Amino acid sequence: xxxxxxxxxxxxxxxxxxxxxxxxxxxxxxxxxxxxxxxxxxxxxxxxxxxxxxxxxxxxxxxxxxxxxxxxxxxxxxxxxxxxxxxxxxxxxxxxxxxxxxxxxxxxxxxxxxxxxxxxxxxxxxxxxxxxxxxxxxxxxxxxxxxxxxxxxxxxxxxxxxxxxxxxxxxxxxxxxxxxxxxxxxxxxxxxxxxxxxxxxxxxxxxxxxxxxxxxxxxxxxxxxxxxxxxxxxxxxxxxxxxxxxxxxxxxxxxxxxxxxxxxxxxxxxxxxxxxxxxxxxxxxxxxxxxxxxxxxxxxxxxxxxxxxxxxxxxxxxxxxxxxxxxxxxxxxxxxxxxxxxxxxxxxxxxxxxxxxxxxxxxxxxxxxxxxxxxxxxxx
Numbered sequence: 001x002x003x004x005x006x007x008x009x010x011x012x013x014x015x016x017x018x019x020x021x022x023x024x025x026x027x028x029x030x031x032x033x034x035x036x037x038x039x040x041x042x043x044x045x046x047x048x049x050x051x052x053x054x055x056x057x058x059x060x061x062x063x064x065x066x067x068x069x070x071x072x073x074x075x076x077x078x079x080x081x082x083x084x085x086x087x088x089x090x091x092x093x094x095x096x097x098x099x100x101x102x103x104x105x106x107x108x109x110x111x112x113x114x115x116x117x118x119x120x121x122x123x124x125x126x127x128x129x130x131x132x133x134x135x136x137x138x139x140x141x142x143x144x145x146x147x148x149x150x151x152x153x154x155x156x157x158x159x160x161x162x163x164x165x166x167x168x169x170x171x172x173x174x175x176x177x178x179x180x181x182x183x184x185x186x187x188x189x190x191x192x193x194x195x196x197x198x199x200x201x202x203x204x205x206x207x208x209x210x211x212x213x214x215x216x217x218x219x220x221x222x223x224x225x226x227x228x229x230x231x232x233x234x235x236x237x238x239x240x241x242x243x244x245x246x247x248x249x250x251x252x253x254x255x256x257x258x259x260x261x262x263x264x265x266x267x268x269x270x271x272x273x274x275x276x277x278x279x280x281x282x283x284x285x286x287x288x289x290x291x292x293x294x295x296x297x298x299x300x301x302x303x304x305x306x307x308x309x310x311x312x313x314x315x316x317x318x319x320x321x322x323x324x325x326x327x328x329x330x331x332x333x334x335x336x337x338x339x340x341x342x343x344x345x346x347x348x349x350x351x352x353x354x355x356x357x358x359x360x361x362x363x364x365x366x367x368x369x370x371x372x373x374x375x376x377x378x379x380x
Contacts, residue, residue: 107310160197261305
């Protein structure tokens with residue numbers, strides 16, 4: 001399904017798409033192959049499915065306006081099934097067999113950390129939509145992202161705990177088998193304690209665990225003002241349910257790993273009043289956000305979440321770099337990505353910094369009446 005966007009796109013995005021479709025005419029008429037790897041099934045599918053829908057919407061919109069460099073984009077998608085090691089395998093296939101000129105993915109940092117060394121080895125630019133672990137882009141100069149990093153998110157959450165929750169004693173629950181969670185815990189702890197807070201309990205679990213009563217019993221004995229759970233939505237929802245059943249009525253909060261409809265589906269009433277930081281809120285009144293919401297709803301029949309918006313932005317940032325490079329040659333494309341400045345994305349204007357990370361704002365959401373509600377926005 002394709003869309004004609006001239007009447008609905010904000011002016012900045014419409015001008016961008018016009019530039020992309022008009023750029024260059026001397027290249028072959030064959031497609032430009034873009035590889036995408038995502039968790040379309042398995043534990044992290046709630047992230048991968050909506051990120052893929054955002055990417056696909058962007059590709060369809062670009063192709064409806066003539067593609068990039070006078071050629072249509074061809075999206076080649078591989079499902080890593082949320083399985084350890086699978087991302088490296090499918091990315092190698094996308095590069096060596098399918099001849100993808102660039103890669104989009106992943107949402108989960110643990111998956112991007114598996115794939116990034118492969119992309120770097122072959123010199124193929126990779127743009128992660130939402131992997132916030134700082135180590136992802138440290139893999140090499142071909143690795144980029146369009147989201148903020150967890151060092152920024154950790155600072156945001158520490159400030160939120162101190163200033164908004166007025167918490168001085170916080171308990172942390174960390175997924176020790178998840179690089180994202182471990183990194184978030186470290187940065188939050190550094191910033192929270194530097195601001196005068198105290199970590200009164202530091203509990204751990206492994207990905208896939210379902211029983212957190214032992215950790216929560218220890219936390220209850222420590223009498224914290226709040227709990228931060230730095231892992232993903234499934235465990236966060238179960239932890240909230242068990243915390244409430246143990247009589248812990250204190251605030252519970254986390255990072256963007258909580259941002260999935262499944263948090264409310266699994267947690268129900270137990271996640272009412274919880275908070276998390278993330279990249280995007282459909283409640284943001286800006287014209288870019290509201291018009292993107294309309295186009296996404298028309299295509300997919302749902303309200304876009306942060307992963308959909310970031311997936312969309314990752315595809316547009318890559319397409320913009322292709323247009324400015326004037327070629328699909330990897331070195332030129334990498335240089336164009338490095339030069340991305342003030343790009344008008346739906347998750348906020350994106351500038352790629354010297355570490356190939358995106359400098360941009362974060363938002364805090366809460367769960368109210370079974371829905372996510374915008375609380376505040378925090379700039380870098």
